Amino acid sequence: MDLLFPKRCVSCGQIGSYLCPGCLKKIRFCQFQACPVCQRSSITGATHPRCQTKYSLDGLVSVSHFEGPVKAAIKKIKYKWVADLAEDLVGIILENLWKAKWLPQDEFIIVPVPLSPKRERWRGFNQSALLGKILAQRLELKFNGQILKKIKDTKPQVELSADERKKNLNGVFKVTAKDQVLGRSFLLVDDMVTTGSTLRNCASTLKRAGAGKVWALTLARSG
Numbered sequence: 105m106d107l108l109f110p111k112r113c114v115s116c117g118q119i120g121s122y123l124c125p126g127c128l129k130k131i132r133f134c135q136f137q138a139c140p141v142c143q144r145s146s147i148t149g150a151t152h153p154r155c156q157t158k159y160s161l162d163g164l165v166s167v168s169h170f171e172g173p174v175k176a177a178i179k180k181i182k183y184k185w186v187a188d189l190a191e192d193l194v195g196i197i198l199e200n201l202w203k204a205k206w207l208p209q210d211e212f213i214i215v216p217v218p219l220s221p222k223r224e225r226w227r228g229f230n231q232s233a234l235l236g237k238i239l240a241q242r243l244e245l246k247f248n249g250q251i252l253k254k255i256k257d258t259k260p261q262v263e264l265s266a267d268e269r270k271k272n273l274n275g276v277f278k279v280t281a282k283d284q285v286l287g288r289s290f291l292l293v294d295d296m297v298t299t300g301s302t303l304r305n306c307a308s309t310l311k312r313a314g315a316g317k318v319w320a321l322t323l324a325r326s327g
Contacts, residue, residue: 113127113173127172134325137149149163149206159307161292161319165321165322166324167201170296177189181231181234185227214245214291216232218277236293256275274305294322296322298327
């Protein structure tokens with residue numbers, strides 16, 4: 105298949121791989137993490153004590169900025185349906201996660217941010233689930249792609265203002281089995297984060313069902 109349809113770099117078009125060595129060097133990795141509530145600097149991405157609430161995210165780690173080769177790769181997997189690109193993106197995450205001075209804990213269960221059934225049928229897969237499964241395998245963590253569901257179809261978050269994003273996600277997510285959530289810790293996985301509204305709503309849904317810690321990990325961060 106590679107002979108018939110050779111892989112091309114998603115950024116520059118060079119034949120050989122989805123991300124060529126030259127474009128990999130152009131990726132700008134996050135030097136600093138931010139509190140997922142107030143967006144201000146946080147050394148490891150942990151939520152500031154003054155920002156922490158009963159149902160908030162406990163922390164958020166993003167590996168790179170949403171620009172250049174990473175932006176091209178995320179658009180390729182989401183809108184051109186190149187599912188096998190997920191392996192390369194997970195490689196980028198794992199090779200650079202140490203820069204965030206944070207590593208996932210043993211007890212975390214990886215949960216992908218869910219798509220609506222309509223959106224997943226259209227795309228054929230959930231890119232966050234692809235990333236989450238591979239991450240779970242590489243980190244030897246548990247994966248559960250069914251525990252959190254998106255029960256309403258919503259407008260794409262990228263098209264909305266910050267206030268509209270919050271309203272857009274009210275009552276959208278649901279836990280399918282509370283007995284599998286109670287007292288457990290979860291690592292939400294998504295391709296990118298902009299305002300964090302989606303991740304915060306997912307975390308709130310899990311915590312209202314009895315979850316313990318809820319962190320989030322994304323390949324990219326916008327802004």
